[in-house]
Amino acid sequence: MMTIHNFVGGLRGLRAMWLCEEMGLTYSVQNYGYPVPDAYRALNPLGTVPLLEDGSDVVLSESVAIMLYLAQTHGPTALLPSREPAHFARCLQWTVFGETEIGMSLNPLLAAHFMAADADKRNWSVNGLEQRLKRALNHTERSLGEDHYLVGGALTLADISVSCGIGTWQGALGGKPSPKLSDYQGRLQARPAFQRASERCKGK
Known part of the structure; x- marks a missing residue:
């Protein structure tokens, strides 16, 4: 299952969650307060959110990159129109x-x-x-x-x-x-x- 790491209420993480909901994708959420715990920095040394874990191989930060990854990897989806x-x-x-x-x-x-x-x-x-x-x-x-x-x-x-x-x-x-x-x-x-x-x- 995919996991989205985010600050509680963080709207950059909401981008990824909203897209998952529109696409019908299953995901879990790990919300943090600020500052993030040291354990999270093992995943992302910058300490920024959101961050996506997809399986054991994919760890991806930056909300727009996450959106494009989800649409292309878990699509196709009309949310990223590619025919025209x-x-x-x-x-x-x-x-x-x-x-x-x-x-x-x-x-x-x-x-x-x-x-x-x-x-x-x-x-x-x-x-x-x-x-x-x-x-x-x-x-x-x-x-x-x-x-x-x-x-x-x-x-x-x-x-x-x-x-x-x-x-x-x-x-x-x-x-x-x-x-x-x-x-x-x-x-x-x-x-x-x-x-x-x-x-x-x-x-x-």
Whole structure:
């Protein structure tokens, strides 16, 4: 059985769990508090999550890499559309975008918000990152157009990746998405697979 290691409530790990639920894959969850125990660092010396163990041979970190691995190794699945090159390319782009343009902007913003001295919470770097995140969210909204999903009118890895990034911004930093992005989030989070994964991510 596969095991997904994660922080309790960590939305990067939720990406992997949500995908497993959509694909009907069996998995276990090992949730941790912070900092992770030394035993976990034997699996991942960086101490970051999520991490996937699949059998005795596969140990994989990085949430987007885990998603692509699951879709390709335990697929095929319509969640990674491969028949049409344009849809495949767009899915890859947006799956990576959810981490590089949304998720990675959040890491230093979270550090500034929760750990920086008051004098440093609104420094030049924070202002720049907030503007970068705003551009990414605006681009996501424009790219949705009249569709409910980012690629081909159906749920794909792209939506899972982007939605979890937006969810981190909302939950940890109190972000207020536009009405269109709020509808997008609500529609995705109403999916039974998301709800099952969310409960497991929270340790329930």
